[in-house]
Amino acid sequence: MQRLxxxxxxxxxxxxxxxxxIEQHLARIEARESEVHAFNxxxxxxxxxxxxxxDADVKAGKKVGPLAGVPIALKDNMCTRGIETTCSSKILQGxxxxxxxxxxxxLRNAGAVIVGKTxxxxxxxxxxxxxSAFGPTxxxxxxxxxxxxxxxxxxxxxxxxxxAASLGSDTGGSIRQxxxxxxxxxxxxxxxTVSRYGLVAFASSLDQIGPFASDVRDAATLLEIIxxxxxxxxxxIPQPAISLVSVLDHGVKGMRIGRVTDLPKGCxxxxxxxxxxxxxxxxxxxxxxxxxxxxxxxxxxTAYYLIAPAEASSNLARYDGVRYGNRVDAADLNxxxxxxxxxxxxxxxxxxxxxxxxxxxxxxYDAYYGKALKVRRLISDDFARAYKNVDTILxxxxxxxxxxxxxxxDNPLAMYLCDVFTIPTNLAGHPAMSVxxxxxxxSMPVGVQVLATTLGEQAMFKVAAELERAS
Amino acid sequence: xxxxxxxxxxxxxxxxALDLAETEPMTQPYPIxxxxxxxxxxxxxxxxxxxxxxxxAESGRFRVPPTIGFDV
Numbered sequence: 378m379q380r381l382x383x384x385x386x387x388x389x390x391x392x393x394x395x396x397x398x399i400e401q402h403l404a405r406i407e408a409r410e411s412e413v414h415a416f417n418x419x420x421x422x423x424x425x426x427x428x429x430x431x432d433a434d435v436k437a438g439k440k441v442g443p444l445a446g447v448p449i450a451l452k453d454n455m456c457t458r459g460i461e462t463t464c465s466s467k468i469l470q471g472x473x474x475x476x477x478x479x480x481x482x483x484l485r486n487a488g489a490v491i492v493g494k495t496x497x498x499x500x501x502x503x504x505x506x507x508x509s510a511f512g513p514t515x516x517x518x519x520x521x522x523x524x525x526x527x528x529x530x531x532x533x534x535x536x537x538x539x540x541a542a543s544l545g546s547d548t549g550g551s552i553r554q555x556x557x558x559x560x561x562x563x564x565x566x567x568x569x570t571v572s573r574y575g576l577v578a579f580a581s582s583l584d585q586i587g588p589f590a591s592d593v594r595d596a597a598t599l600l601e602i603i604x605x606x607x608x609x610x611x612x613x614i615p616q617p618a619i620s621l622v623s624v625l626d627h628g629v630k631g632m633r634i635g636r637v638t639d640l641p642k643g644c645x646x647x648x649x650x651x652x653x654x655x656x657x658x659x660x661x662x663x664x665x666x667x668x669x670x671x672x673x674x675x676x677x678x679t680a681y682y683l684i685a686p687a688e689a690s691s692n693l694a695r696y697d698g699v700r701y702g703n704r705v706d707a708a709d710l711n712x713x714x715x716x717x718x719x720x721x722x723x724x725x726x727x728x729x730x731x732x733x734x735x736x737x738x739x740x741x742y743d744a745y746y747g748k749a750l751k752v753r754r755l756i757s758d759d760f761a762r763a764y765k766n767v768d769t770i771l772x773x774x775x776x777x778x779x780x781x782x783x784x785x786x787d788n789p790l791a792m793y794l795c796d797v798f799t800i801p802t803n804l805a806g807h808p809a810m811s812v813x814x815x816x817x818x819x820s821m822p823v824g825v826q827v828l829a830t831t832l833g834e835q836a837m838f839k840v841a842a843e844l845e846r847a848s
Numbered sequence: 849x850x851x852x853x854x855x856x857x858x859x860x861x862x863x864x865a866l867d868l869a870e871t872e873p874m875t876q877p878y879p880i881x882x883x884x885x886x887x888x889x890x891x892x893x894x895x896x897x898x899x900x901x902x903x904x905a906e907s908g909r910f911r912v913p914p915t916i917g918f919d920v
Contacts, residue, residue: 712913
């Protein structure tokens with residue numbers, strides 16, 4: 378399958394037609410989508426039109442954008458004007474947003490061809506894409522296994538060659554964990570790097586959009602284009618996009634890589650073995666491995682699963698059957714609210730709304746939500762101490778390789794533990810990315826996670842590129 | 849679901865072991881406050897397009913069931 382950068386080069390110099398590229402990807406979708414179910418919607422007609430326009434521009438000698446002709450899939454929680462955006466929830470089924478998310482505008486301006494909207498756990502709440510109201514996505518590498526979540530459709534779309542790259546959103550690991558389970562690269566940038574305008578909110582202080590790609594260079598290229606300040610997002614960092622592609626060949630000589638000595642238990646031995654090989658590879662390339670302690674890491678799961686549901690319970694109050702989405706009619710307003718939300722939300726969403734409202738309620742606020750916010754501070758302080766001595770930190774992305782369908786659905790806590798290595802980054806607002814590195818049980822891919830401090834994307838990408846060269 | 853929620857809340861008591869008396873809460877990654885834009889007129893969403901996506905609309909407004917005259 379062609380890399381993003383090869384497609385751009387070929388389309389731009391006229392040796393490759395965007396229309397041919399899109400037909401190749403649509404053919405792969407036609408062949409395998411019925412078994413993978415990566416998409417909620419494939420926008421084939423619009424994609425063909427957009428590709429034809431790019432070809433016409435190239436032929437006419439017009440300048441085309443830095444993503445000219447690249448087929449890209451979007452997680453179905455990013456607003457696309459006039460194109461259904463569901464968040465894989467019955468409550469939003471049929472809703473066509475009146476505006477584009479900033480990332481969608483940036484992609485279109487860069488010449489990307491949007492191939493469709495990808496499946497997710499309902500409102501991005503889950504780690505396996507089994508919580509979608511429209512049925513699960515399957516892992517293209519083994520259809521009996523989950524692709525991870527919540528951006529399982531976006532990860533599967535790249536893994537199966539349905540798109541050259543895709544976008545996901547990451548609130549507690551929803552880009553990195555599915556990237557690891559599907560054998561692709563997934564990046565959660567620093568909070569505020571990529572605009573959240575038009576991303577349907579789950580937990581606003583944690584949510585961040587980022588790319589999936591087949592390799593590190595493609596991910597860096599795409600991230601450079603979608604990054605940068607956006608006045609439409611008040612949490613957007615007021616500075617231009619960071620240069621990433623320029624550092625990919627710099628190597629890691631002299632860099633200090635952190636090894637967490639108090640990593641939470643429960644990781645599969647095969648995954649830990651790959652992590653050790655990753656440290657060896659970086660050491661061989663001239664980096665120094667430095668032990669670091671993150672004592673608050675063991676409390677991250679609790680902090681996250683109080684803070685994220687608390688924010689979600691507030692954000693999801695807007696789905697009341699009044700302004701958008703679906704309504705269940707009733708005799709009076711309050712009955713209509715209740716009937717609409719009862720019918721429209723799935724079990725996991727209801728669980729988190731209840732958990733969040735409970736954690737925020739008078740009498741329990743201090744014991745749960747208030748305390749969780751203080752734990753968040755401890756975690757942030759732990760990282761700050763660690764990054765005085767290291768440039769990046771390496772951990773597993775997921776404690777296990779892709780697991781079988783249904784193996785964790787009866788036990789929400791077991792499912793939440795899938796995020797144990799990815800959550801700390803979101804709480805701190807830092808960047809992190811997953812890079813495929815070898816295989817584990819049943820020859821399924823393992824992802825190694827590279828973490829860095831706020832706006833430390835260059836160091837993170839240098840290490841990721843080195844790991845890719847070594848794998 | 850009730851027993852699942854009870855189990856989760858029990859698990860979440862692990863943070864009770866921490867002494868957090870002197871720790872400041874952290875609500876967001878950066879201390880951003882009052883981000884304002886210049887007071888310049890800008891294009892807003894198209895009213896008909898917005899109302900066209902509502903479950904019920906009438907005369908340029910969202911239509912809802914009665915809000916008074918019922919026990920709430």
